[in-house]
Amino acid sequence: MSLALVSAEFLTAIAMILLLIGVPLFVIAIIAVVTGYLQYDAEQYLEDLETDAPTRDDK
DSSP: OGGGGSOHHHHHHHHHHHHHHHHHHHHHHHHHHHHHHHHHHHHHHHHHHHHHSOOGGGO
16 A cells, blocks of 8 residues: 555666666676585595595505
8 A cells, every 4th residue: 555655756766776786686696606616616526636646655
C-alpha cells in the first residue's frame, strides 16, 4: 500500500541505482571467488609436485 504513495520515477531511479551498484559488486565477487579458488588449486598442485618430486638423494 505504501508503495502506491511513491512516484514511479522515484522507484525507477532507485532501481537504476541499485542495478548500477549491485551488478558490478556481484561480478567482482564472482571474480574474487574464482581467483581465490584458482590460487588455492595452484598452491595444492605445486605442493603435490614438490612432495612427489625426486630429491638428489633418491637418484
